[in-house]
Amino acid sequence: MLKRLAYLTLCACAPLDAAPSIDESRLSQLAADRYWISLGHYETAKLGGWRSYVDDRRFFLAEDGAHHPDQELRATVAALYAPASLGDKHAQCVFPARTRWLREQLQLTDLPAPDCKEYTQWYKDVSPHSAVMIFPAAYLNSPSSMFGHTLLRIDQADVQSNETALLSYAVNFGAYIEGNDNSILYAWKGLMGGYPGLFALVPYQEKLAEYRSLENRDLWEYRLNLTPEETGRMVEHIWELKQIQFDYFFFDENCSYRLLELLQVARPSLDLTSQFPLTAIPTDTVKAVKQSGLVERIDYRPSRERELLERAKPLDASEQQQVLTISADTTQLQSPAFTALPRERQALIQDAAYRLERYRANGQERDPARTQRSFELLRAINRNPAPELDIERPGLPEDGHQSRTWQLGAGTREDRAFAEYGLRMAYHDLNDNAYSFPLGAQIEILQLKVRQYEGNDWQVQRLDLATIRSMTPRNTLLQPWSWQVTGGLERVLGKHEDEVLVSHVNGGAGGTWQLADELLGFALGTVRVEHNNDFAEFISPAAGFNTGLLWRNPLGTLSLEGKGDYFTNGEVRRSLSLNQQWELSRDLGLRLSAKREFSQLATAQNELMLELKWYYY
Template structure:
């Protein structure tokens, strides 16, 4: 549309300025420079040539600008000389980053001067001076947030001296969703590129409230050492991307990848995106930004849930019951049980009760009764304030192990020795090094394991499409459900004493409890649907259980699990497994696994394996 308007204007009125002649060699030279490639979001095509990640015709001025950077550059130069009467629709107003760069590269001193009032007012409101990369930690209960998220905060010149970062703006890239797709459909469309991706500029306080409060996610803020000029270049380009659609894929062309492109616009000497040819998991992109030397300082903001748990941690069982009583009825502030507490304990209890009320109000419509209780508790806190809240900072997420895992194991299954070779694309299980990862969280995507038995007998042992487990401990104040879901191919006992490769989907829900420091116990009821060649029916359902203990010890992580599946066709399958990982280094682990399987189809089977795990992106 912009191109047509420009051409129409040029054809019906004599231009006041003539565009300079730009020969193809000079245009190609400029188009090959990293900054122009970054502005067009171009990448080398698999079969040669170029393609732009932008999936929106209105972003390009040349007919085939998405595939020819030089043609797009020449069309842009021509559009810059359109009559200034186009006002806010002029190419200079729509593409300020392109305009500034081409003016500098070609010494364009005779450009028209359209009144770009909309852009000028927007840029003045943002007033970019510095930037911070924001990482909201992983949140398993949201499919789009299982791997964490990244966004950019744009600060003004006085933000840090006045401590007014909450008044800054945030640059966010995300999937644009119309309607209310359920979690399964959302995950599938996100994997398959079924949503368009859009950039958005919004108040940082709104995003902070969304992540820390509504989703109960810790936030890490990485202050970047971008200069005011570099930050301004990046914000210029964000204006060019208003309502411009990209393809969106969870694993590569996602929030984190797009922000890396913006950072390359800010500082063209950076080479960040080339490090992620297959996947762009947010923690990995944070590592890349840090390794590039961009990070000047790091700040941690705990979630409301973590703040509540930290305040309640020193309370005994009776005091935690007092917290529940106060949050339900503030008249309990005058009860004999509460007033009998020492004054310093009263301060802790009423502060925990206030935090619990605010936690419960997250994402809910305003409840006048709840608001009144919160106000009364706040008045009590003001009369008897608690000591400052001390929260132990968790491990930096970018210092956890790498996301991709190569696996090499040797073991025996009954009297047969084997070697096992594995690759997991992403990214963490319960026994992996837990530093920088949520406790009790498991997210595995695309894991393949091959076995080579004696006699060069090869077989696919398993192919996991996804295995997700969330084991969050329950306590007196918070009662989260634990859950798991998995699907793919795996070997199970067959009726001829062999192992049969079956396809399955299973899931479960239950509870997790903190049994001791660094010890979790869990119990879940499960359901399974399986296709097994030894079964008469095509699809066989089963109900079952999954229970166990997870212990973080001096060597690493140990898990002891018992599972059972009771099929409607009479098959009963149970297993007992033990896994202990030794953390040799951040990205190297040695795991000992032992398992005993029981099945009505065959005799019990024993398996032991020693496995080396190398975490490498």
């Protein structure tokens, strides 16, 4: 920051070399050019005019350059003629992408020649030749990664031939967080723009370790067909954005949206960001990049967790128990129970034990005992290696259903018919088309449902701010917790045989188990806090349960769920529901829902609805 301030001061004070007289109409034309708009990260303001997404005074040379691209262009042209003695603080060194473009457009052949040592060395180190878009798959246990993430890898000319991608650099945009904000505070600040966003250029090996090992996420690598010239143009602009702050919003001005802007700088003919006026879900941006014709190849890197589970898949229960035993005590490699096994079974067990040890070491401080166990297991593997893993590539993330959903339903509640209209901004529930989504994962943000009963009686049925459920099955080797959290408004049974709209926050934790192929069973204990006008107290707490089955079948996905809430004021509320979705196409589903609800305040109610769901973005 001090360097940028010093640079601006020097530019203001230093005498400029004679700048050529440039036709005003030409400058105005360039200021409206798509490429200049991309370099300044401008968008059309709500009330007309322009505004830049950049929220940092240091990025602009004109006093009001954030709102006037024409003023910023004129100030940049003038700054290019500052004395060369400014060195690394010269505009040509600070803004190489602007400099190159203006030199070409205006044929500026008489510019000073400052010595840009820092930029020249940095560009040489990066040595851009080609680019790869990286998509770490969604990871529910990290609030910043629930929807997945995108970043860019900048490769040198010999990366593909020498297979040295780990030596490349990664371009990442993310929220800059100071302190130790908890998950709830992080989510709130992320939604409301409470964090600044920054670009960072880091070794790709660091990012690969973070996403693939520490967070156990599959990685998808989309090799882009950018030319060396286009890649270099993008990297020039990345230098201009070093330590420059943007506003960061979880759903739109996020990692994926910012990377789309970089790609538009690389190839000015692209128009990617206009497709995302409201939200920029990472999977949707991947689809947009692919549809633009940028992707020439897709590579898949499974996570350590997936590799471990794949290795353990052919092992029976007793062999998986031996994996646990040997990973804890490598002397068991010489035990009669292990040595009596066929060599091919021994190879699978010791390989799985090694992978389990490395999995457990993720994110932990170095443990000498664990290191020694890993070494012993590696020696055993070297003597009797297991076959190479052959992991079937799952469905491509971008081939899943679209993220936004319109819903139209018709049904009956007791003796009253109704129509229901709904909109969900993002992005997947337990019964949605599960292709390329893990079974048991649910992330819903901002869902509104409105009902129209007979007699033109309208009412808000529910408004969900967020509903997140992670139903990851437990097994012999891994014992993850299942959990859920939701909050918003919903209709519940109330006094006078009527429904009342209540506000609530609830969550729970428990376990999920794989009962058969594509069949999960889960059981969670829950807590709920509710504001209900039928209750005497302002806030009423409750404890309860949520249990059920989830089955991916030939038609789609079926769920059977039982819930109960036991309030401290004596109210008992229970429900039993069944949902079956038919997948008519990737982005069209038909769902049958049946529910029976019980309450101490009213008689039991039955509801049946058929609902059409259209997914789009």
